[in-house]
Amino acid sequence: MCIVKCVQRTLVAFILLAVTTSPSATQNTMISGSPLSSVTGTVTRVSAVVGGVAELPCDSRPPQRNDSLLLVVWYRDDNPVYSYDTRVEGPTAHWTDDAFAKRTLWQSSPHSALRVRDVQARDRATYRCRVDFQVSPTRNYLIALDVIELPSKPVIFDEYGKEISGIAGPYNEGGDFKLICSVNGGNPTPRVQWHQGDTILSTLSAGDLQPSGLTRSLTLVVRNASRVHQSSVYTCTADNTLLAPPQKVTVRVNLYLRPLTVEILSREQPLSVGRKTELLCRSTGARPPAIVTWWLKGKQLNSITKHRELDDGNETQSILQWTPLKEHNGQVLTCRAEHSKFNQSTIESKLPLNIYYVPVAVIHLGAKMNPNDIEEGDDVYFGCDVDANPPAYKVIWEHNGVLLQHNPAGGVILTGNTNLALRNVSRHQAGKYSCTASNVEGDGKSPPLHMQVVYKPICRKREIRMIGAALQEPSSVVCEVDAFPPPDTFEWTLNNSAGSIKVDPLRFTVEAYEGRSILSYTPVSDVDYGTLSCRATNLAGQQTSPCVYTLMPATRPDPPTNCTVYNLTDDSLDLMCLAGYEGGLQSVYIAEVWGNEGLVVNSSNAVASWNLRRLGAKRQLKLVIYAANARGRSEHVTFTVETAPRLSPRTEAQEAWEVNWAIGGVLGAALTVAIILCLALIATRIRHRSRDYEVTMPSSKNQKTTLPKRSSPHGPDERNPDLIPLSKGILDCQPEPPLYAAVAAAPKNSNSAHSLPRTQSPSTPTSPHAQYTDSQSDSGRSVVNGTMRSHREVVTTRTPLLAAHQESCV
Ligand SMILES: *[C@@H]1O[C@H](CO)[C@@H](O)[C@H](O)[C@H]1NC(C)=O
Ligand SMILES: *[C@@H]1O[C@H](CO)[C@@H](O)[C@H](O)[C@H]1NC(C)=O
Ligand SMILES: *[C@@H]1O[C@H](CO)[C@@H](O)[C@H](O)[C@H]1NC(C)=O
Ligand SMILES: *[C@@H]1O[C@H](CO)[C@@H](O)[C@H](O)[C@H]1NC(C)=O
Ligand SMILES: *[C@@H]1O[C@H](CO)[C@@H](O)[C@H](O)[C@H]1NC(C)=O
Ligand SMILES: *[C@@H]1O[C@H](CO)[C@@H](O)[C@H](O)[C@H]1NC(C)=O
Ligand SMILES: *[C@@H]1O[C@H](CO)[C@@H](O)[C@H](O)[C@H]1NC(C)=O
Ligand SMILES: *[C@@H]1O[C@H](CO)[C@@H](O)[C@H](O)[C@H]1NC(C)=O
Numbered sequence: 001m002c003i004v005k006c007v008q009r010t011l012v013a014f015i016l017l018a019v020t021t022s023p024s025a026t027q028n029t030m031i032s033g034s035p036l037s038s039v040t041g042t043v044t045r046v047s048a049v050v051g052g053v054a055e056l057p058c059d060s061r062p063p064q065r066n067d068s069l070l071l072v073v074w075y076r077d078d079n080p081v082y083s084y085d086t087r088v089e090g091p092t093a094h095w096t097d098d099a100f101a102k103r104t105l106w107q108s109s110p111h112s113a114l115r116v117r118d119v120q121a122r123d124r125a126t127y128r129c130r131v132d133f134q135v136s137p138t139r140n141y142l143i144a145l146d147v148i149e150l151p152s153k154p155v156i157f158d159e160y161g162k163e164i165s166g167i168a169g170p171y172n173e174g175g176d177f178k179l180i181c182s183v184n185g186g187n188p189t190p191r192v193q194w195h196q197g198d199t200i201l202s203t204l205s206a207g208d209l210q211p212s213g214l215t216r217s218l219t220l221v222v223r224n225a226s227r228v229h230q231s232s233v234y235t236c237t238a239d240n241t242l243l244a245p246p247q248k249v250t251v252r253v254n255l256y257l258r259p260l261t262v263e264i265l266s267r268e269q270p271l272s273v274g275r276k277t278e279l280l281c282r283s284t285g286a287r288p289p290a291i292v293t294w295w296l297k298g299k300q301l302n303s304i305t306k307h308r309e310l311d312d313g314n315e316t317q318s319i320l321q322w323t324p325l326k327e328h329n330g331q332v333l334t335c336r337a338e339h340s341k342f343n344q345s346t347i348e349s350k351l352p353l354n355i356y357y358v359p360v361a362v363i364h365l366g367a368k369m370n371p372n373d374i375e376e377g378d379d380v381y382f383g384c385d386v387d388a389n390p391p392a393y394k395v396i397w398e399h400n401g402v403l404l405q406h407n408p409a410g411g412v413i414l415t416g417n418t419n420l421a422l423r424n425v426s427r428h429q430a431g432k433y434s435c436t437a438s439n440v441e442g443d444g445k446s447p448p449l450h451m452q453v454v455y456k457p458i459c460r461k462r463e464i465r466m467i468g469a470a471l472q473e474p475s476s477v478v479c480e481v482d483a484f485p486p487p488d489t490f491e492w493t494l495n496n497s498a499g500s501i502k503v504d505p506l507r508f509t510v511e512a513y514e515g516r517s518i519l520s521y522t523p524v525s526d527v528d529y530g531t532l533s534c535r536a537t538n539l540a541g542q543q544t545s546p547c548v549y550t551l552m553p554a555t556r557p558d559p560p561t562n563c564t565v566y567n568l569t570d571d572s573l574d575l576m577c578l579a580g581y582e583g584g585l586q587s588v589y590i591a592e593v594w595g596n597e598g599l600v601v602n603s604s605n606a607v608a609s610w611n612l613r614r615l616g617a618k619r620q621l622k623l624v625i626y627a628a629n630a631r632g633r634s635e636h637v638t639f640t641v642e643t644a645p646r647l648s649p650r651t652e653a654q655e656a657w658e659v660n661w662a663i664g665g666v667l668g669a670a671l672t673v674a675i676i677l678c679l680a681l682i683a684t685r686i687r688h689r690s691r692d693y694e695v696t697m698p699s700s701k702n703q704k705t706t707l708p709k710r711s712s713p714h715g716p717d718e719r720n721p722d723l724i725p726l727s728k729g730i731l732d733c734q735p736e737p738p739l740y741a742a743v744a745a746a747p748k749n750s751n752s753a754h755s756l757p758r759t760q761s762p763s764t765p766t767s768p769h770a771q772y773t774d775s776q777s778d779s780g781r782s783v784v785n786g787t788m789r790s791h792r793e794v795v796t797t798r799t800p801l802l803a804a805h806q807e808s809c810v
C-alpha cells in the first residue's frame, strides 16, 4: 500500500515537476549533454530522510545481447559527481567528488543504483545518470532526490506559555483548558495533530499557513472540563513523511473535581440533651479530598476528618462528637462538603434535630390574680407551663413538698394536667407551690411559687398563760401572734376586779415584723392582778380572739422533776430534769454534786439540764437538784449516782487476776466438799443429773441474758456476791452473783440542801447497775428512772476455775 501511495505521489509530483522544470531540463540536456546521449524521458523521484540512505536508481543493463556496460557517470547540475568505469580494475573504478565523499557507492546488484548514505539536506537536487555501453548508444536518466528534514519533537505549552511535561493541570472541573502543541522545523512542512487514543482530535495540515515561519503550533481547547477528562491522555504528533514515524509527546490531564455527594450517615433520632453522641458524614467525588464541616445555626462545630481510599472512589468522612443542648431541638444540623478551589462547589446534607430533654416547668398564678391580695376564702388558680420533648406524660403539684391530690370536696381541683385550682383557701394553704412535669428523660420541677394568704392575727399559743409577778417588780408579758401581713398595731387590756382598762401604749413595745408585743407590767397592789389580753390588728382586720394571760403573785419555783442521767462515764454525767412552774419569775436551775469530802461541783443553768464534769472515777456521789428565783429556792431533789470505774485494760486484768486468786483460795476448800457431794449425788441420782445439766449449761455460756432472771430467785439474802452465791452456785451450778439495787432513800428533811441522806446501797465495786429515786417530801410523789449500765461485767463468772466446777458438777 505504501508503495502504491509512493508511486501515486511520485507521479503527481512528477507531473508538477514536468510542467515547471521540463523545459529547462530539456534545455540543459540539449546544451550540455553529449550529442549521443538523450534523456530517456522521465524524472524519477526519490525521497530520503536526512541522515538516512537514498538509492538513486539508474538502469545499467545493456539493451542488446552482444553488448556491455562501459561507463556510468552521475551529474549534478551537469557537474560530474560520481563515475564508474568498467574498464578499470579495482577500487579506482569508482570516483566521487568531495561533496559525496565516501557516502556514495555504485552498486549493480540486485538492481543498479547509486546508494547515498547519511543523506544531507544539501544533497537535495536532480541528478543525471549517464550510462555508456560498448555498442549501444548512451542513455541518460534524471533522478530527483527529495531530502526530507524531520520536524523537531513537539513541545506542549499551557495557555500562559509554560512548558508542560507529563502532567497538565490541575484544571478546575467545569472550566476550560488549552494545550498548545508547538513543532519546530521540518521540510516539507510537517502535519501536526492532537490525538486521544485512536481518535484524531484536530489536525494542522501541511498546507495550512501559519504566520510564524519555522514553528507550527496547534492548540487543543477543552471546554467545560468534566470528570471524564480526569487522567485522560492527549498526544500531539508531528510528521512530514512516511519514511519516519511521527514525532510525538503525550500529556496526562489532572483536574480538580468538586465533591459529588455528601451524606449524614448516622441519623438515629431522637438524641438526648447532655448525652454525648457521635455522628458520621461522608463525602465522595472530590479531588483532592473535600473539606467536610459541620454547622449548626451558622456556627461551625469541631469534628475529626478521615480520608479513605476505596476502589470505587475516594471518600472523606467526618466524625462529629457532640453533646446536644436543649435549644438545639428543632434546629437543623448541616454537614457541608466543599472544595477550596471552587467557589460554588458546596453541597450539604441536613438533619433536622429531634432532641429529648427533661421538662422545664414554670408555675404561675392565674392571669387575673394579685399575688399580694389573696385572702382566706378566696379561690386561687395556678398554671404550669411545661416545655418538654417528648411531651410530658404527667404533671404533679406539690405544696410545701407534699403531693397535692385531686380532691374537689376538699377544694383542690386539678384540671387538664397543667391547672390547679384551690377553692376557699385557708391560711394553712399558704406556702410554696411547685409543679413537676415528667417525660422519658426525667422530671422537671418548677421553681417554687410562694403563695401568701392574708389573714387576721391569731395567737401563737392558744392556752391561757400564767404570769407570776411580784409586787413592785416589773414583769414582762410577751404577746406573740401569727398574721399575714404582719400586724400594724397591738392593744393590751387589763381586766381585774376594778373592771376593764386599756393599757397605755407607752407601756408596751411592738415588734411588728415578728408579730410580737412586750408589755412591761409592775403590779403596785393586789388589785393589779387579773387578766391581761392582747389583740393585734393587720391589713385583714383585728384579731378575733385575744391572747390571754393570767397575772398571779410571784412565788418561789416548783422543783424540777423526772430527772434522768445520761452518758455516765468515769468522770462525767449528763443530767436532765423537767422544769416545774417557775413561780412567775425567771428561774435558775442548780445541781450540786456532793462527795464524801464535800461539794464536788456546783452547776447552775438557765434550763433544767446540766453537763457535770470532773467528777472522778468510781465514786459514790450525791446529786442535789433545785430551782431558784428571786422569791427563793424550790424543794430539793436528791439522789445518788456512782460514776463508772476508769477504763484501763491493764488494771482490769490485774483486778481480775487478784480476784481469781482470792476466789480460788476459797474455792479450793469448797471444791473438795463439792466433789465429794457431787460424787455422792452421782451415785444416787443418775437420772436427775442429766436434767440439771441441761438447765445449767446455757447459764454458763450466756450470763448476760440470764442475769435479770437469776436475780429474782435468790432474794435479799444474796446481796453479798463474794461468798454466798459462789458456794451456793457450786451446789446449784449457778455461780453468777445476783443483781441488787442501790436505792437512795429520800431524806425526811429535804429543805436542807446540805444534809446528805444516808444511802442504803451496798458499796460494791462490781455493781453493773445503779438505780435511784428522787422524791419530794411535800407531795410524796416519786419518780423512778431509767437504769445506767456500766461497762464492766462480773468478773467472777468468767473464772475458768468456776467453769470447770460447773462442768465437773455435772
Ligand atoms: C558478437 O560477439 C562475438 C564474440 O563475442 C563476435 O564474434 C561477433 O562478431 C559479434 N557480432 C557482432 C555483430 O559484432
Ligand atoms: C458542563 O458539563 C456538564 C456535564 O459534564 C453539563 O451538565 C453542563 O451543562 C455543562 N456546562 C456547560 C456550560 O456546558
Ligand atoms: C484517591 O486518592 C489517591 C491518593 O490521594 C489518588 O491517587 C487517586 O487518584 C484518588 N482516586 C480518585 C478516584 O479520586
Ligand atoms: C471565586 O470568586 C472570586 C470572587 O468572587 C473570584 O475572584 C475567583 O476567581 C473565583 N474563583 C473561582 C475558582 O471561580
Ligand atoms: C371555707 O372554709 C372554711 C373553713 O376553712 C369554712 O368554714 C367555710 O364554710 C368555707 N366556705 C365555703 C364557701 O366553702
Ligand atoms: C372581765 O372579767 C369579767 C369577769 O371576770 C368578765 O365578765 C368580763 O367580760 C371581762 N372583760 C373583759 C374585757 O375581758
Ligand atoms: C420522765 O421522763 C421520761 C423520759 O424522758 C418520760 O418517758 C416520762 O414520761 C417522764 N415522766 C413524767 C412524769 O414526765
Ligand atoms: C450524750 O452524749 C452524746 C454524745 O456526746 C450527746 O450527743 C448527747 O446529747 C448526750 N446526752 C445528753 C442527755 O446530754
Ligand SMILES: *[C@@H]1O[C@H](CO)[C@@H](O)[C@H](O)[C@H]1NC(C)=O
Pocket: 590, 592, 599, 602, 603, 604
Ligand atoms: C451553788 O451555787 C448557787 C448559785 O450559783 C448558790 O446559790 C449555792 O449556794 C451554791 N451551793 C453551794 C453549796 O455553795
